[in-house]
Amino acid sequence: MSIRILKRKKKITFPCNSLQLLDTFLNEHLIGEFHGSTFECILIRFINNPTSKKKYKLRVLYENIAEIELPGNFNNNKNLNIVDFLTGLHRVEEAIMLVKTIKLKSELDFSEDKLLLEFQQSIKNAPRTLKELKTYFKKQKQTVQNNWAKLADLSMKRSLSNPKPLTKPLITISISAPMEETEPDYIFIYTEIFSNLLRKSEVMLPGYSHIFIHLADTLVEAKQEFTPNPHGKDAFSIIDTKKYVASDNETKSNMMFNSVVSALRSITEFDYLEEHKIESVIGKIKEEGIDIELTYFAKQNEKYLAEVIYTVPKSHLTNAPFKLRVTDLNSNFVKTTKIDDINLFWCPYSFGSISIKKDSVVIKGRKSQRAEISRRADKLPDKYTFNIKDMFI
Template sequence: MRFLIEYKDFKTKEETNFSLQLLDTFLNEHLIGEFHGSTFECILIRFINNPSSKKKYKLRVLYEDIAEIELPGNFINNKTLNVEDFLTGLHRVEEAIMLVKTIELKSELDFSEDKLLLKFQQSIKNAPRTLEELKAYFKKQKQTVQSNWAKLADLSMKRSLSNPKPLTKPLITISISAPLEETEPNHSFIYTEVFSNLLRKAEVMLPGYSHIFIHLADTLVEAKQEFAPNHRIKDAFSIIDTKKYMASDNETKSNMMFNSIVSALRSITKFDHLEEHKIESVIGKIKEEGTDIELKYFSKQNDKYLAEVIYTVPKSHLTNAPFKLRVTDLNSNAVKTTKIDDINLFWCPYSFGSINIKKDSVVIKGRKSHRAEISRRADKLPDEYIFKIKDIFI
């Protein structure tokens, strides 16, 4: 269970208590790595110092999966580290845990109170008891906080592994982030675009979310600092040697980036029970053909023709991608390609709203929205592209 300790002093208007920040770290060090029910992923305890006589204390659900609990406190020093405030807060935590079951819910409560209380009571034995011990704990706080967040990421993956969910949503994108200052070629950008396209075309399905965020860093603990509890996305992690990467030639950089991304994809495939054969087929295609490959944006087919909008990913997000129209005559199998335009990949959805095959032409229309119109106007792009079929097959 994750804990979040907040503080508000109604007299001084301060919202930070130095000692309670360490309490937050301590609780998560001992409790964040274990599952205590599906109703809440976090217990937020907000201590109220010097409350007014009319203060009503919150006891509610926050953001669907956080138990928000306010408790009155009697803290002596907000700015200076002191063991009295730390222990005062520590000994109120049990009360907060026991209040969780009294929160009004719209569904049945799934909360392992006894298990959490037992774990909390065991953790108290390791709590700092003197100012010297608290100061020693403070010196390692940064490292402990990083470890705590990595434990939370591990718990999320462990829960997914042990609790398979149906694959209900199509993958839309993957995003790749790494602590790297890339110029051209920007390999994280290139692989983001190539993997996203091919995984979409492979019709990869995901359990309740549509976006995968891949975080790369020198260590897994560092990568997991980017973890964000969010039902709408899922995070995956992998290692990349940033010093070696920055010192390498472009081919080595590309291989390093590819291998790290593949490691993360295989990890999430395992713990989230994804369609391994589809993901491995995409990995194999990129490994064999590289990133300078022809990608399909969308297509349309009738009895006579197949029309496809195709493109290749540029070396940088600052460079426009060359989009082409490829038309196949299904009777003669003749194939012709003509240029559409050079368009930035971020804005191209505004230009490619639909594609239709008319009697004598292929028509590509942009999206019909005010934002789309402004974007096309800014980039001096037309609202639609019309290609005469007879001109294409000259």
């Protein structure tokens, strides 16, 4: 369980050193143990000098956060202040005891007694004087890093001990790393390739749609990017950034591939994902490389299979070459023709639907105003029509 401390006045959140340090202290001592499955975090918002008519929030935020507002009277917003630190510390117990009063749609699973006991034990280690507070402040940066790493570890531990049904199809993966990419941009390339093939393999996820892969020189550094998100799940792996920057393109590609694979295998293990599908995609990319031909979408009738295919360019600034591939299902003859060069970010505006009408393949763009403006700016048509007989001549 993590506890976040914020101070608010007139709905504006602003930093307060003493309360930030309290946030760090609480999470140093309370992250790592399991306190029930309902909430992953208690968010305490202190409302400074509230009006007498103020109504305090007690609610669920983002499905797994207990948000609790309490009145506060903190005076020093810029400098370390032992009075503010201890005042906030002794209000935390009140917030913990309010968790059970939050209205829920399902039964509460929250170990209040266990969390209160751990909180009381943590108080024994709390700074008592301004000198002790300043000493603790000197190691805050490292403590915060360790807290985030523990929070990420706890999230993975929760998933491992509490398997959930695979209910949502994967939409995308994203990859982040601290080094600045040049062309070829392997972060971009592998993001596109893995997203496409995992999506086409119909990989299912437990309640979320996106996988966020974070790479860094150490796992502790990578886990600094951990952010609880109901729409996605974080995965982590290491990459030697200095070696990566100094390497040739082939080595860079292999390093990025291996790091992404490591992260995917990790999340497959702790979230019980479909290992056979993910390993199949990994094997396909390993065999065919980054020039692998991808399918954007396809349509089939009793005579033909029509597919829009492309390869990922070396940079997000470069347009991708899109082609139409038509297979005659009776003769198994295959013909391919160019459609256009289109940026992958904007291509959904040009590829809204594909249909086979008699002996023609029709690709229509989306009909929204934004799509029309985008196509007009790139001088792209609203639709593409290809005569199948002409293709097979």
